[in-house]
Amino acid sequence: MATTDDDVLHVHPDRLLPADPTLRPLARELYESVKDLPIISPHGHVPPQWLADDEPFADPTSLLISPDHYINRLLHASGVDLADLGAGGRELTPEQSRRAFHLLCEHWKVYRGTPMKFWFESVLSDVFGIALVPSERTADEIYDRITAAIATPEFRPRALYQRFGIEFLATTDDPADDLRHHAKLAADETWTGTVAPTLRPDKYLEPATPAWNSLVDTLGQVAGVDTGTYAGWVEAMENRRAFFKAHGAVSSDHSHRDARAERLDDAEAQRLYARARAGEITPTEGDTLRRHFVFQQARMASEDGLVMTMHPGVVRNHHTPTLDAHGADVGADIPMAVEFSEALKPVLSAFGTAPNFQLVLFTIDETVYSRELAPLAGFYPSVYVGAPWWFIDEAEGIKRYRRSITGSAGFSRTSGFIDDTRAFLSIPARHDMNRRIDSAFLAELVADHRLTMAEALDSAYDLVVTQPRKAFKL
Amino acid sequence: MATTDDDVLHVHPDRLLPADPTLRPLARELYESVKDLPIISPHGHVPPQWLADDEPFADPTSLLISPDHYINRLLHASGVDLADLGAGGRELTPEQSRRAFHLLCEHWKVYRGTPMKFWFESVLSDVFGIALVPSERTADEIYDRITAAIATPEFRPRALYQRFGIEFLATTDDPADDLRHHAKLAADETWTGTVAPTLRPDKYLEPATPAWNSLVDTLGQVAGVDTGTYAGWVEAMENRRAFFKAHGAVSSDHSHRDARAERLDDAEAQRLYARARAGEITPTEGDTLRRHFVFQQARMASEDGLVMTMHPGVVRNHHTPTLDAHGADVGADIPMAVEFSEALKPVLSAFGTAPNFQLVLFTIDETVYSRELAPLAGFYPSVYVGAPWWFIDEAEGIKRYRRSITGSAGFSRTSGFIDDTRAFLSIPARHDMNRRIDSAFLAELVADHRLTMAEALDSAYDLVVTQPRKAFKL
């Protein structure tokens, strides 16, 4: 291939820092102070097996495209078939894999202005040292160079974990999981990182879904408890939480359609549980019991101390034909409006000032930032405003987050950055984007004399180190 | 009149471009690259008769004030009687017309910071060459100079169409319209522009409204179909869509209280249709049938290929006494919260990936930008995020649009600018404002190194040319 000047990828050291001549040097000083600090990643979706087994990655597409629904969805919107990208766990032949990579490169223009462009360019440039703009012309060369790189020891998962400066990495795991990969890492004396599991019990809390009874059977078997009764469900869940905690878990993660958590009296909980076990529960009763289950998770959290993270308000699998053809998590989830103030009143009245309880609230409905999340976190010692998440985890969204949150919650009530990604190689770029934008925001506060530079430098450090440690009890 | 220095209107060439010394030259370069490109106006309310007949405009007030509810509403809020402005189609005497123009000029201050000021100043300066700030002192001179100008051939509608560089102009038309003005233009060999009709069937889709039965009778007569049955309604509507398409229509336009589109089975549709035809349908049933009708419009669109545009969520005729005195569309419509994610699930599951289907979504509830519209358009190949519309079609609103949309939808999923105006003379100013703000936004992405200047120049062109052509199949 003959590349041209247009093919050269320039990754500017000041990218995402404000252009204003007063702000740029301030932002740069702040960013320089935090850019090389270790990465704390308290919530994400990297498969623990990658680090446990430390096998080489298979090919560029299955590493960078197939599992990344951010990348896939915009290609789908541009007319590409998800099947051609290996979405939904579909295996691709070597030819198909190369073809998928071409599809991305040919459509590179659609990512302009999106974080996917920033992340992907950072991966190319900073992880692989490839200074090429993706295009039809450069696709093969990029593909070949990545293929060559991931065959080397320096690109094995553990080597990258070290090179990325990751200090703590949480995975997301089913309550019935045996956590063998986490155990293997813990038992490996050559491994010096920390990979912690996270309990994600959503499916076990939705009693009106078809799979629920079989899931709860499995939960009982794994926990060694009879889940035929409500008391058994509680005991099994407490048992699994303890098991996760023993394997290093610091949090449980929850995502339902709404944020409601409401206690039933025991008799009503037992009655609805029995109906659910009999397969007779209605969808409305299912919601009622689910909200009680979520309340119980909060009660358990106040006792065992696992941090509770919530990110409600998503219409999952919006496009039924896509669900049927490719399964879940391929980019067809769409946000919806969400409400926290009323929804969380019962659970916060019960546990909002409990010493052991911590609740990190994520949203993809930005309207709740200044209206609900910052006021809640600005009053309750247990509540933290989670980082911008998913559709709003991009440069402008992160700016809006700080601008909306800080007035009533300051910095000390925020969680620090969460990458929430299964795209392992993009983790440094995601944290880097956030550090740049937070530095830009702090620079503004210095430039208009709301903070001294000493205060801003201190807060920049806090946002990267102190806040995630505090919010996730690290 | 003796004018003073204060009366001189300065229309700065860099208006709306960012003040920042780094950004301004970048924005100016981008703006220069697109400012003279032809105007594509795929949705608006200019009367086609103006261009078909090419008669001179009558007077400044009936041209610039009476039909413009943006102008009228803020004068009304300032205590002016709508009747004095010729709102609602009321004819004014020459004295009343001049008096109305005075009222605008006397209240000129209330438009500070609004787009009306930008548009009107652009019209004065760029269309008429009148460099006077409107005021009590200048009102007569401005009025007289406009009166003189519109009497000349250069200010006839067709001459202005050419001078404005309009390439495509869509009007908004009743399904029963005979489109004679469009036909006249098409048959006129001296006319080189394109004026396309747009099907606006709202009234025919609201079976619980008093006028519905008579409208559907008319529809049947015009279509030559018996609309006594549901099947007749469908056939008549398909017939009219084909008629519009044959006359150059590229889209149908839809505005109901909500965005829901939900299919009924045929028996239920027939049952409700029969009740509606008998005048017995309840408001709730009327909503149900209307949502089915909207679903049918989408089904027809997936077959005939007319682009579907939606702009739901308005409390029409908020002030009952104003409706009674002046009729609809005089500035008393007020936006309300709207929901797209759930509402569009059925119709997008059915047609979201259909090759012929395209859906452009407009909103005046900005909360849906990052939460619903950008995620929808970032997944579905059929969905485009429409331009900021109505109350948010102003400088700051357009900025918020790009900042909220781009992270998950990029540029390629957006519709390009829509002026949606009946104020013909303001069309260039409206497109110009948008080009300036888009240039400013792109300049920011260049300045903080998210885009190269070459990428930004390419995207600036796309936003003016490629995107409207793609979204509206031009």
Place this chain on the structure above:
Amino acid sequence: MATTDDDVLHVHPDRLLPADPTLRPLARELYESVKDLPIISPHGHVPPQWLADDEPFADPTSLLISPDHYINRLLHASGVDLADLGAGGRELTPEQSRRAFHLLCEHWKVYRGTPMKFWFESVLSDVFGIALVPSERTADEIYDRITAAIATPEFRPRALYQRFGIEFLATTDDPADDLRHHAKLAADETWTGTVAPTLRPDKYLEPATPAWNSLVDTLGQVAGVDTGTYAGWVEAMENRRAFFKAHGAVSSDHSHRDARAERLDDAEAQRLYARARAGEITPTEGDTLRRHFVFQQARMASEDGLVMTMHPGVVRNHHTPTLDAHGADVGADIPMAVEFSEALKPVLSAFGTAPNFQLVLFTIDETVYSRELAPLAGFYPSVYVGAPWWFIDEAEGIKRYRRSITGSAGFSRTSGFIDDTRAFLSIPARHDMNRRIDSAFLAELVADHRLTMAEALDSAYDLVVTQPRKAFKL
């Protein structure tokens, strides 16, 4: 104490003005033109007794911390017990008072980026001349210097009122209040300021609450009217409104969960009123009657001319244990989503163009700015968009307000700034923050050529003087 360089508080004269080198001098010129104009404070919570009796303030904590729920809530979120701050009117011993002040100073860092930092630093620096950054190290010195200052005549309430340049100050008062403090001030020939009462009848409009019957009994006694019947309630309320007006009131203030105001026919109002008086009204009926009561307040306002202010949409006393332990208004109120467009349709159809009626709408749900409030105020001559309030009365919130409102409502439909505070000493700082941000916003409009500097200077003056006078009929 040995203070260090780090302890020196620098309060920069340009704080909150934009850093951009083009904008800063423009903003400074605008700010300079308004910074020393008198303060109009048409809504707030300063106790009138302070000014009537003009006693010295007791101690720094009961002056600056205990009554300020902005300060308290973020300390509570940081783990401080509200009891230790004297919240809820709890008396503190001198030792406890000093300890509370230490708690604030030790946690000073949590206020970074919040308006509380700006306000408190302005109070320290501008009111007390204390150039010390609060910290564990400086707490005693600051406490002692404030203690000494407030013992002097210069720091008596009336002296501060004069020194602050306050021209008009409204308090918030119960309808049954005898307004003796206002009467005392009015009768005092040595007093040249204006302290007006504001009628806050919320509790008398909520017939389903436990205290309502007893409150309405009292209202009847104070008014000399039998409130056993609905007609009596109306007469008593009209009577008290007249009494307030006679004592200088210019407005009534209303805060319920929603913004609805809906007329019942007399028979239904009488029926529900009788049920309420019998203690038999249901919560749903209570809402219905309350909405009628609010409608009646609007009807009375259209007759007696008192301006009506509304700020709905708050979950009051979100944390039940805090309410039980400390009472209301200690920082545990949390905003919720609110709707104005539909809610106000009946009352605005009835009174929206009535010559005597004025309605100022406040929100803590920012989504309604561009969607509902600006469109309403941009049409109805009676409606003004109130200032950013409570959680959004901070620098970024004020910026968002202007950016969201101005496009459709301009400046002339806004209320001017409202401090709404019981923190008397922070009144100048709060108005100052707003004047700075408004100047910054106007500077942007000048810099990108939307306004001339002459227009901006004129509008800056209007925002401080003309608009509050117009909105509150001063």
